[in-house]
Amino acid sequence: MWGIPERRFPLKMKPEIPGVTRWWTKSKSATWDPVSAIPWDAVSAERYTEEQRYAGRLFWSRRAWQEYTGISESPIVLLRMTLEGMRDTDAKFLLAAKTMDEAKHCEACYMMAEKLGGYIDEPDPAVFKGQLVAGMRAKALNPNLSVDALVAGWHCVFEGCAFAMLAAKHKRSTNPAAKEILRLICQDEVRHVQFGWDYLDHRVPQLSPDEIKEIERFVIEVIVDVELTGFHSSTPVSDAPEVKSVDTICAEAGLGGCPPEDEQQALREAMREIRERMRPWGVQVPKFAELGEV
DSSP states (O other): OTTOOOOOOSOOOSOOOHHHHHHHHHHHHOOOOHHHHSOGGGGOGGGSOHHHHHHHHHHHHHHHHHHHHHHHHHHHHHHHHHHHOOSOHHHHHHHHHHHHHHHHHHHHHHHHHHHTTOOOOSOOHHHHTTTTOOOHHHHHTOTTSOHHHHHIIIIIIIIHHHHHHHHHHHHHOOSHHHHHHHHHHHHHHHHHHHHHHHHHHHHGGGSOHHHHHHHHHHHHHHHHHTGGGTSSOSTTOTTOHHHHHHHHHHHHHTSSOOOHHHHHHHHHHHHHHHHHHHGGGTOOOOOOGGGTOO
């Protein structure tokens, strides 16, 4: 399949990475139901202006589009680990649980958009211009790209930036339903991000200099092609005034949005953490003019 041979046996079930095992254990007891876990009656859509409700609908619809990416693309990392075999079983367990998390996030965001007047089921290409396509699927199915590079790009960078944006939005939210959705998603995202760091802390000492350089190349590629094009934030995208306007209106209404200046600061902090945590691996992440770092 796609040039990736299936190697399943010997199937070793003993946990090998304590950090990953810990997050897998937490995931088994951290489930929540979007239908019952969110105080939906507290949305009180009638309290907001028509402009605020529309901004909220578009904001939460966009969040659902983003979360759906996790449902369609995250399992590919698990598929690669499973097909290639000899990968740690506890990592595979956690990745299987992650797909369920993404489905809950997508459902909760969809329900919030519905409460504000109706979910928008497709982005306007004139506004978003492909910014909502992370493009990880084809890359993840490339047998010439290592699973270790995939985990670094997808979990440490992509999920790390997602968590930074969500935390900034949670801080600014005042609507009880919006705030609780963001809190619960952040709770799950912590596991997704930490999986990447713990897994690679375990793997990197076993890798060659060329394999480390591959991680570096892919990490930079994800930052440039996904994060700096505005997948998780509108901040670096100069040609998306409607997206910035929606985020600002949502922030002012407390409906889940975040002002552009807060987004940019959160993204800079995420980049700084990624840069510092990868440096001991021998991975050098540059500074980026788009974020005002140089």
